Amino acid sequence: MATEVELKAGIPSGKKVITGNYAVSYGAALARAQVIAAYPITPQTQIVELLADFCAEGALRANFIKVESEHSAMAACIGAAAVGARAFTATSAQGLALMHEMLHWAAGARLPIVMANVNRAMGPPWSIWTDQNDSLSQRDTGWMQFYCESNQEALDTVIQAYKVAEKVLLPAMLVLDAFFLSHTSEPVEIPEQGLVDRYLPPYNPEFKLDITDPRAFGGITMPSEYFELRYKMQKAMEEALEVAKAADLEFKELFGRGYGLVEPYRLEDAELALVTSGTVTSTARLVIDELRAKGERVGLLKVRLFRPFPTALVREHLLKVPKIAVIDRNISFGHGGIFAQEIKSALYNAEPRRPLFGFVAGLGGRDITPELIEEIIAYALAHDRPEEEIIWMGVKR
Amino acid sequence: MSTKAKAKELAPDRVVAFASEREMPPLAVSLGTSLANKTGSWRYLRPVYEEKEPPCNHACPAGNDIRGFIALILKGKLAEARELLCETNPFPAITGRVCHHPCELECNRQKLDEPLSIRALERLAGDEGYNGKGLRPPRRRHKERIAIVGSGPAGLSCAYFLARKGYQVAIFEAERKPGGMLRWGIPEYRLPKAVLERELALLRDLGIEFKAGLRVGQDLRLEELQAGYDTIFLAVGATAGVELELPGGEAAGVLHGLEFLKRVNFGERVELGERVAVIGGGNTAMDAARVALRLGAKPVVVYRRTRAEMPAIPEEVEAALEEGVEFTFLAAPIEVLTANGQLKGARFIKMELGPPDETGRRRPMPIKGSEFKLELDNLILAVGERPDLSFLPEGVKLREGRVNDPVLVEALRAPIFAGGDAATGAGTVVEAIASGRRGAEAIDRHLRGLPEPEPEREPVLVPFERINLDYFEPRPRAQGRALAVPERVTNFEEIELGLSLEQGQLEAERCFSCGGCNQCDNCITYCPDVAISRHDDQYEVDYDYCKGCGICAQECPRWVISLVEEEK
Numbered sequence: 027m028a029t030e031v032e033l034k035a036g037i038p039s040g041k042k043v044i045t046g047n048y049a050v051s052y053g054a055a056l057a058r059a060q061v062i063a064a065y066p067i068t069p070q071t072q073i074v075e076l077l078a079d080f081c082a083e084g085a086l087r088a089n090f091i092k093v094e095s096e097h098s099a100m101a102a103c104i105g106a107a108a109v110g111a112r113a114f115t116a117t118s119a120q121g122l123a124l125m126h127e128m129l130h131w132a133a134g135a136r137l138p139i140v141m142a143n144v145n146r147a148m149g150p151p152w153s154i155w156t157d158q159n160d161s162l163s164q165r166d167t168g169w170m171q172f173y174c175e176s177n178q179e180a181l182d183t184v185i186q187a188y189k190v191a192e193k194v195l196l197p198a199m200l201v202l203d204a205f206f207l208s209h210t211s212e213p214v215e216i217p218e219q220g221l222v223d224r225y226l227p228p229y230n231p232e233f234k235l236d237i238t239d240p241r242a243f244g245g246i247t248m249p250s251e252y253f254e255l256r257y258k259m260q261k262a263m264e265e266a267l268e269v270a271k272a273a274d275l276e277f278k279e280l281f282g283r284g285y286g287l288v289e290p291y292r293l294e295d296a297e298l299a300l301v302t303s304g305t306v307t308s309t310a311r312l313v314i315d316e317l318r319a320k321g322e323r324v325g326l327l328k329v330r331l332f333r334p335f336p337t338a339l340v341r342e343h344l345l346k347v348p349k350i351a352v353i354d355r356n357i358s359f360g361h362g363g364i365f366a367q368e369i370k371s372a373l374y375n376a377e378p379r380r381p382l383f384g385f386v387a388g389l390g391g392r393d394i395t396p397e398l399i400e401e402i403i404a405y406a407l408a409h410d411r412p413e414e415e416i417i418w419m420g421v422k423r
Numbered sequence: 424m425s426t427k428a429k430a431k432e433l434a435p436d437r438v439v440a441f442a443s444e445r446e447m448p449p450l451a452v453s454l455g456t457s458l459a460n461k462t463g464s465w466r467y468l469r470p471v472y473e474e475k476e477p478p479c480n481h482a483c484p485a486g487n488d489i490r491g492f493i494a495l496i497l498k499g500k501l502a503e504a505r506e507l508l509c510e511t512n513p514f515p516a517i518t519g520r521v522c523h524h525p526c527e528l529e530c531n532r533q534k535l536d537e538p539l540s541i542r543a544l545e546r547l548a549g550d551e552g553y554n555g556k557g558l559r560p561p562r563r564r565h566k567e568r569i570a571i572v573g574s575g576p577a578g579l580s581c582a583y584f585l586a587r588k589g590y591q592v593a594i595f596e597a598e599r600k601p602g603g604m605l606r607w608g609i610p611e612y613r614l615p616k617a618v619l620e621r622e623l624a625l626l627r628d629l630g631i632e633f634k635a636g637l638r639v640g641q642d643l644r645l646e647e648l649q650a651g652y653d654t655i656f657l658a659v660g661a662t663a664g665v666e667l668e669l670p671g672g673e674a675a676g677v678l679h680g681l682e683f684l685k686r687v688n689f690g691e692r693v694e695l696g697e698r699v700a701v702i703g704g705g706n707t708a709m710d711a712a713r714v715a716l717r718l719g720a721k722p723v724v725v726y727r728r729t730r731a732e733m734p735a736i737p738e739e740v741e742a743a744l745e746e747g748v749e750f751t752f753l754a755a756p757i758e759v760l761t762a763n764g765q766l767k768g769a770r771f772i773k774m775e776l777g778p779p780d781e782t783g784r785r786r787p788m789p790i791k792g793s794e795f796k797l798e799l800d801n802l803i804l805a806v807g808e809r810p811d812l813s814f815l816p817e818g819v820k821l822r823e824g825r826v827n828d829p830v831l832v833e834a835l836r837a838p839i840f841a842g843g844d845a846a847t848g849a850g851t852v853v854e855a856i857a858s859g860r861r862g863a864e865a866i867d868r869h870l871r872g873l874p875e876p877e878p879e880r881e882p883v884l885v886p887f888e889r890i891n892l893d894y895f896e897p898r899p900r901a902q903g904r905a906l907a908v909p910e911r912v913t914n915f916e917e918i919e920l921g922l923s924l925e926q927g928q929l930e931a932e933r934c935f936s937c938g939g940c941n942q943c944d945n946c947i948t949y950c951p952d953v954a955i956s957r958h959d960d961q962y963e964v965d966y967d968y969c970k971g972c973g974i975c976a977q978e979c980p981r982w983v984i985s986l987v988e989e990e991k
Contacts, residue, residue, distance in 0.1 A: 195449050195450075240455075241454070241456060241457070243452050243453075245457070250440075251447065255450070258449055
């Protein structure tokens, strides 16, 4: 009988100053990912580098599969998940775009893969800096999307994402800003493995590839059934809202930290609600505090879960506020900022009608500074309704 | 009940109609295996295992299965490798030393790095694959007796194949010992006599009778052979030196290449002076020059064309240069200078190359007024050999195969066959071996009353472009041990010492195995439909599931798998 490789002590817990990328690696390792398949791309590469180290050292018992492209990385994860393994990958920008076909496959096959996408602007022209167009282009693939604000949140979201994904059988993507998060070090609490294991038991799906019970998965399905399978995917997305909420609460009970699906900040009695996602939130929080200190009634809603879209929560928090200003670090060409569109559509069938200002800022990694956010707030406060559907912030004209 | 439990209840071949989405599993999953999905119906191209001819096999005059014997060496099966070679060539240990290896010139591997060391591998099989036991004499099946005249490679080969077919064979040799050119044309340092004796002993084991020291036409009339034998095979070789019409050519000190080699090979102490010129550019010239060197001379080879046109095996030219033989290209002798009937030197004229002649080589043309003299102690003429047919009726010429010459047929009133250099003109050892085998087959057909075989269809050769180079790393070819120049030029010790088994196996690894399956299993590994299986050494494609994607053919490193269009 083969002797098992003697494992080192596993992943040590405690406070550590690490980058967002490494925080994701720790999250995947603590979640006991069993198969990791990834192709390197800046600014994601360090995530899988550290995971490869963990595997090589024996701290993580996983199969690390080197592949020749992101398409193959996702294909390998799909195969792994199909046999019931916990699969993890990470990518960015063009790499995510190359996975596109496989993203549909993972979701349609109901495989709870977790992937980290480090938001990087799409080329051409080449850019390695952040914006959200890469992940938002995959909006309709059937993947859940979590936008993270801090390194701690990135680590915790990996673990939460598996919890939700394996419950509703949908894949989940956690998203973090290039460099602002991926390459910036922050103190991060690395949870104890035992506690993570309690939170996230082993994955054991009802349907999986099994040589003792061979079956075909994802084969051709007639119009008489396809439609229902799509219906069930949407129902799973809807269920995921409740599951994610519960998973976050359970996480908070065990680890003392929670994030919500959206996070309202000083919205009570506000005249204006700023809506943000990702690292812009931290800057905006600072600006809100400063303006509040000056007596301005402004607040903030951070959107953490983008898919499924938390429509009810968005309505609950934003309809109380007379004006809404959305900051989008992305652009849907031919229409506008994508978060702004989503919020508009979430509010459309609800009363009362609120003016919504859609700001596009910070594309391709341009800084979104406190001053810029102040300008955004000043504009929204000064106008009854937007003069343009897209208000471009900081364009040199 | 869970959806899975429900799904399991259903027989795989049932058509399932779900009343509502709640009954459905969350994903599309079949009730039974995917075997119901016969993807073979999508196929319009069909992969077939179809071995093709490697260029080495095709280039071998003897028709050796080179790819096959190398595969056996790779597995360490040297005896089997020798046995396979002996199907087409009685003397792998000999051709493994002296063959001009046209196989290596065609080897596809040279386009990646260097050709396989095929000759060295053949020698390894020939030497180390010999297990010391003699060949079992075949069951005597036929009463016919065959006389073979000449025990050079053609005669020996013909005898070997006839004996294997169950005939009684006797070989008549004019010299004291059998072997012909193998014995007295090739120097000891290239082919040790011990190796020749071993191979001859194996022929004796086959029941072949050797009658040496009997010169047909002198000691024995051809007609006398007719009385005791049903058929005669003439393989008397090309033993007469081609004469140069050279004034003074009869002087003492002028030697003929083959005659010189023969005297040395028979142990005669041939006295040479220091200044020796060898005329010619073939293998006899190279052998004569290198033998002269070993006898203490300082030979210079004079050749009327350039090195590029030399008919000698390039390795032999290279070895001669290494050993210090000098070469003068583009020159030819026009007169032997004598004093009192003794050679004193020769006059030469410089040449230039003109348009190609009937051999395809550029014709040498004398340059007027370019004569020069060399003072010489000996002049060795090695400008070609021709058959000596003086034992035959005047005017008879031999061709390979059944001899239809009316004069000879009338004189003998017996079926007579010919082969080897005597019939084909001066060639190489392997060509003579091949000619001998063809002779044996022709004789067998004649005696058994069998028809001429259908001409073989031109085989499909594997071009280099069909090799999948993703599977091969450049690696230099094996170099066997060999004596260094100072160790060899003073004696007749064998120079090449051959490959070790380990070296041979490493070298065999380099073989692409062009067009020949070596069970690498790549096809099985890559088949996305799991439609390929292996039974011992045979692969089987399950065409119920093979989609005809062609990945197996693409990933086959050596073009064994062909894609053919499905017939509608």
